[in-house]
Amino acid sequence: MDQSEVVRLTNWAGNVTYGAVRVHRPESVEEVRRVVAGSRRVRALGSGHSFSLVADTAGDLVRLDGLPPLVEIDTARSTVTVGAGMRYAEVAAELHRNGFALPNMASLPHISVAGSCATGTHGSGDGRRCLSASVVALELVGPDGGLAELRRGDDGFPGAVVALGALGVVTRLTLDVEPAFEVAQSVRVGVPLDEVAGRFDEVFGAAYSVSAFTDWRSGEAAVWLKRRTDAPRPAWSGGRAAEGPVHPVPGMDPAFCTEQLDRPGPWHERLPHFRPDLTPSAGQELQSEWFLPREAAAEAIARVRGLAGRIAPVLHISEIRTVRGDDLWLSPAHGRDSVTLHFTWRDDPDGVLPVVGALQERLVPLGARPHWGKVSTTPASEVVGRYERAPDFARLARELDPAGKFGNSFVDALFPRA
Template sequence: MTASPTPVRNWAGNLTYASPRIHRPTSVDELSSLVRDTPRIRALGSGHSFNRVADSDHDLVRLDVLPREIEVGVDTVTVSAGTRYADLATVLHRRGFALGNLASLPHISVAGSCATGTHGSGDRQRCLAAAVRRIELMGPDGETVRLGRGDDAFPGSVVALGALGIVTRLTLEIEPTFEVSQRVRLDVPLDEVAADFDAVFGAAYSVSLFTDWCGTTGRVWLKRRVGEPGGMWSGGRSASVPQHPVPGVPTEPATEQLDVPGPWCDRLPHFRPELPPSAGAELQSELYLPREVAPEAFAALREIGDHIAQVLYIGEVRTVRADDLWLSPAYGRDSVTFHFTWHRNPEAVTPVLREVEERLAPLGARPHWGKLTTLRPMEVVGRYERAADFADLLERFDPTGKFRNPFVDSYFPRP
């Protein structure tokens, strides 16, 4: 087992993890001994979070060099927690299977994505964690705890911020493989999207709107599942050449467009796994709102669009179906999400983000657990009906606080 004593930065480069040691065990036995013998420890995934949800001033552990497991069954796949979605998708498609949903980036790890409620887009698509049927995690004594749907703790154990233990394996729902084609509509009036939101976002299996909130139009990515009827909406004009979500950025990292059918794993993400997707040094934030308030949210953001655009690479609007996971930002409600990819300039971005959240918070906004927010922790927790139940789980699964960190403590203080 190796341990890094040198500073490690996250993917975006906006923070350096405070941990003095980052361990990389090569076997489950090594991981078990490490967890049992270490007073405070947390798991670090692929480092795609923009805040300190995964950080600790004690030990961290990465699972990326544990033996990779991908066990495909009839309607599920069991996968080791450190596996990237890109690697999982390749194996599944080769075996004739698919996941129903993927995030914009296939570079991210399965366990980290599920722990923070990360999602793709689609009126029928729940967050990635909602595909989990069983979860295995290592408790403070180094022993494995197994939970499945039907267990009382299961809805609180999947989107759990890494606070209940070190997740080692997950079992996900799968389905037969399918093909997707994607096309982009340009110069779509934002007024049209706000007024006919259901038609726009129901026009394909997965739909995303990109805009800077300053102009009057946006660009809509339509990912159609081959063999399924699409919606009738066709606003704006059809793109005749490939597009990148960020205007002016080379399009090579973007997945294939122009209505060319291809495997689900090569079309549902916005970006190819073998290339860096970033527009450059960036920050990200995202807010989930009840779907029905989308028109009000559009109006609120456009009122301050000139402020937003000054520090923004691009904004994205997506839809997420409701789920039953206690800390999922889509818990109990079909949601619309407003994502912001900001310039990596915290001093300039923070006041604008605060202004955005002041406008959207009264509409019921819940921030993404792995991205930046200016909302106070108690204000955020107050938006989750099962927050008290999750706090009880923390005490039940980790009574000594081995897996806690300052981020978790700020939202769920010790009794």
Template sequence: MSNVVTNWAGNITFGARRLHRPAALPELQELVRAGGPLRVLGSGHSFNRMADTTGDLVSLSSMPRTVEIAEDRRTVRVDGGIRYGELVGRLDAHGLAVHNMASLPHISVAGAVTTATHGSGVRHGNLATSVAAIELIRGDGELVTLRRGDEGFAGAVVGLGALGVVTALTLDVVPAFEIRQYVYDDLPRASLEQHLPEILAAGYSVSLFTNWQTTDINHAWFKRTDELPEGPLFGARPADGKRHPVPGVPADNSTDQFGVPGPWHARLPHFKMEFTPSTGAELQSEWMVPFDRALEAIDAVARVREKIVPVLQVNEIRTVAADDLWLSMNYERASLGLHFTWIADTAAVLPAVAALEEQLAPLEARPHWGKVFTEDAATVRSRYPRFADFQALVAEYDPRGTFRNAWLDDILGR
């Protein structure tokens, strides 16, 4: 490639020979038929080498944008390159919404789905759970469609890019709704011990942010469909100004707060689409642990607080409902998510990541597929009861290894 291509964070420089931007489906199929190695580059919001390759990268950014709402208004079919920020306004204009969104509206829908990325809420599954059908080009270049209930569907949705190039997704939609966002400062540690399940269930979506300078929570964000009464909540006080998730960072790019009602797509993410997301240069890690062991997990992080504070920007604590997708981090268990935004220094961050993994191992923590983790692949595989079935599905859809790379070889154990 004549130009260096990196991921969004800049910590990964892709080793591909070429970057293709096909403009039509037949052109994309021919690229696949030519053989690999070939990997799809979405919005680049992965923090490890899952999208890297020594062969060719393909971006779907030049493919036609597709937003087709079904006649019954229960689903929408979108193309494989669309981002949430491009989709949500068009859905809202038709009085429709997706049930959940990630912190950043800048990510691609297909990339979020294939890695089981999520928003938060004890009653809400991750973004992949809204998929009703998936269309992909498998390793021989043929286009196939799998619908919810079909054999292999639950294994294909969170597919890590291993089964093929996702060209379209059909998503469940719901009627559009309004959300109010409230932020509270200084949630006491004692409140977590006494009321953690109630706190995390006190909104459509709830996020707790801490930099672990103390054992208290810096900010608690409650996204609700109704109003909250004035005054303290669980011992925390209403914020006296707009907040950014990272303590001390200017809040201009954060979504609106103070309980002002607004459309779902302008409140469920933490960051506005029109601004640069988050703090810029950073690394990210995330682990999902069983929700019924949530306080144990928070205690586990506290035990290595001194190791993580020097390299931590913020730790977000949130919840995700259980699902039946084979490689979802929330497979068959409601989860507490522990998301860490680190400084942009890989060498300094990795020891902190390893320390957290050691503490969280007894809880069978599942790392986010697209973020920084160091546990060996065999250990990660052991935490997914259907992993052998996924390996068989990969062999069926990509027997030539068109979509393989070193990262995926390690994960699959072959």
């Protein structure tokens, strides 16, 4: 489908208007192959939840949400193969019906599997790696329209999963799964940030998945604990138990959030913060996030607190999480266990960007890597310098896409071609 004469597409937040000359919504992999083969430059678009220009293009844009729904479970191998346009909520529900689970979920179950994996999107938990780390195989359309499959163990596979769309259009992915499990979610409010920083390992090791929400100015956090019901109850119990359901953003309706108050339920109905059947906001926001070495957590928190007066006027809420390290070349958690500092900003670019710059000045010296899909002003050369396998990725991109058909301004700035 060509929408170039109908409307200019925007991302979910509305801060990016895609510059594509044509927008396609193919309904089969064969259509994707024809579009790619006939394009000079082409990019794929998932659910449009990135706040950066990672999916933008001045050429052809291929929406993947028109592809046939595919959730194919291999019980013998404990894997599931999914279509690239599928959203996590759809995949998770089908897995659960068949007695399986993904090890991790992001805050929003509304996001697409392919787009999330391509940008290194993550959930939370000391033992939980980013969503991309569950990928065991992927199928992608190359520059000539041919199909290729890469599997875990193949040369270049660790560079092909978090690939920013620069290697081809992914049409399906195969993910590790495990037996389904139950989770109970509870919230501790009024937790001093001094305790979050000073007892960091205890706080973030208290449950299967842990998130601390703060506005930085109050000096307190609300800590969300998502425990597996087959694991011991958390030993840590700072602050006080929330008396009723809460929303991460104070004053917002908790009806949008997943079940709390320590009530057990299916993994996919507790690990995300938000329910799949309700959109938590209308997109009037911006987001930034930085991954830092876990051992820098206390210092990073202290440095952000030093900017609380500047942050608060343009902030909805901030979230602190942990992510286990992985071996994916462009994963922001590559090679190190990480703490992530996430900021959901008000829709005020003029007010937000100077604060983003101030945060970067304080966090980059600690080893911060920005999330590929969030708002950042760190120069591309400085970002790439944080990834030791970046030269290997650049070589892989030249090998699989010699003419740079899958590039765009975002990718080309990171990996310029001679």
